[in-house]
Amino acid sequence: MRGAAPASSGSSFDVLVSKLGVDPSVARIPRLVMSFVVVLHYLACGYHRVGNLWSGSQQGVTWAYYATRGPTRPLAWQWNQAYYWATMSALGNFMNPEGSAQTSFSTVGCLVGIFMISTITGSITSLLANSDVVASQ
Numbered sequence: 001m002r003g004a005a006p007a008s009s010g011s012s013f014d015v016l017v018s019k020l021g022v023d024p025s026v027a028r029i030p031r032l033v034m035s036f037v038v039v040l041h042y043l044a045c046g047y048h049r050v051g052n053l054w055s056g057s058q059q060g061v062t063w064a065y066y067a068t069r070g071p072t073r074p075l076a077w078q079w080n081q082a083y084y085w086a087t088m089s090a091l092g093n094f095m096n097p098e099g100s101a102q103t104s105f106s107t108v109g110c111l112v113g114i115f116m117i118s119t120i121t122g123s124i125t126s127l128l129a130n131s132d133v134v135a136s137q
Contacts (some may be wrong), residue, residue, distance in 0.1 A: 025127050032123055036116045043109055044079065044086035051082075054101045064102070090116060 017027040051064030069081070089106060090113030118120040 024063070025028070025130055029120075029123060029127065032120060036120070039112060039116065040083065040086045040090060043089065043112060044082035045106065047084040047085050048078065050101055050105045054099055069084065 013027075013031060014024075015124070017024055086109065089109030092110055093115060097106045
């Protein structure tokens with residue numbers, strides 16, 4: 001057809017990268033970081049849910065501290081506390097599970113963190129190696 005727009009072979013992010021003239025390998029890093037922000041969000045939501053379900057009415061539960069404190073506080077405050085836990089869990093900090101569900105969820109959080117950190121490190125290493133090859137040519 002005459003005058004028809006060419007079919008797009010990539011995502012809107014790929015189209016934006018090509019229009020801005022950014023090297024695709026450099027643009028991969030922010031895309032990867034943003035995907036991990038979303039993964040941490042889901043981990044935080046899961047923590048909030050697990051913390052509320054399995055802490056019950058127990059007083060002094062430390063693992064679910066951020067999930068069970070402040071149910072009358074604004075949703076943004078609750079999300080911020082759960083996101084903090086998810087970030088610390090992904091980094092391997094703040095692990096005090098008190099039951100099998102909490103232990104399992106904390107383990108998943110640590111494994112997600114290991115995967116995220118190794119993926120980001122590998123991507124940055126690949127980016128630097130490729131930029132060295134291009135610079136030497």
